[in-house]
Amino acid sequence: MNVYKLSEALSLTPLAMPDVDREVTSCYTGDLLSWVMGRASADCVWVTIMTNINTVAVATLVDASMVIIAENAEIAPEVVERAREKGVNLYTSPLDAYALCAAISRYL
Amino acid sequence: MADSVRLEYMIDGDNFTSAGEASVMVKKSLRQMGFDPETIRKVSVAMYEGEINMVIHAQGGKATVDVYDDKIVIVLADRGPGIPDIELAMQAGYSTAPDNIRSLGFGAGMGLPNMKKYTDEMTIESEVGVGTTITMVVNV
Numbered sequence: 001m002n003v004y005k006l007s008e009a010l011s012l013t014p015l016a017m018p019d020v021d022r023e024v025t026s027c028y029t030g031d032l033l034s035w036v037m038g039r040a041s042a043d044c045v046w047v048t049i050m051t052n053i054n055t056v057a058v059a060t061l062v063d064a065s066m067v068i069i070a071e072n073a074e075i076a077p078e079v080v081e082r083a084r085e086k087g088v089n090l091y092t093s094p095l096d097a098y099a100l101c102a103a104i105s106r107y108l
Numbered sequence: 109m110a111d112s113v114r115l116e117y118m119i120d121g122d123n124f125t126s127a128g129e130a131s132v133m134v135k136k137s138l139r140q141m142g143f144d145p146e147t148i149r150k151v152s153v154a155m156y157e158g159e160i161n162m163v164i165h166a167q168g169g170k171a172t173v174d175v176y177d178d179k180i181v182i183v184l185a186d187r188g189p190g191i192p193d194i195e196l197a198m199q200a201g202y203s204t205a206p207d208n209i210r211s212l213g214f215g216a217g218m219g220l221p222n223m224k225k226y227t228d229e230m231t232i233e234s235e236v237g238v239g240t241t242i243t244m245v246v247n248v
Contacts, residue, residue, distance in 0.1 A: 037218075
């Protein structure tokens, strides 16, 4: 399923959507950035509550297809801007990480 | 020795928000050179972890990336405090990062283990009070 379809299916709020045709092939959740870098697969949807600027760098480096910020965790405008610059698809949702991952499992 | 392309970056130790810029630039360069996505991912993740380490522990340093046809060699050199016990530092979960770093999502004690995991060879030369040089090789 591609980023756009998944975002619609999960009723996500888009923050940055530079490349919504990208395919999503797996899901990973976690907030410790090094842990995520060690474990997340390329082309994944990454669910996290970590919203600082390094989140965008990690998403870029692991080649995540999209990032979903769970529980509408507060995110600074410059982080959203960085996501746009770096081509990272970034969304938020009021759901928690468990609910998001459970919902995502129905589509992957 | 085969020809190589050398990429060099100074890592700014005072600026935590720009940490990772060098890794992202290396990623972009390798992509332009036509390397496969998995090789690029390995190099850029290993380098990013090293960059973050240099920012957290060593007030920055220098990254040199030599790109050959069959391998990519990353050398990260700093004049930081050095690593007193490399074996301990290599253990997953062991960290000396301060709390403010943990709140940014780092300091999980996964940096060096990730660097080893994503590279084919890794050597650490470190002297307390002098600095640390880490050399990593990713075979293509």
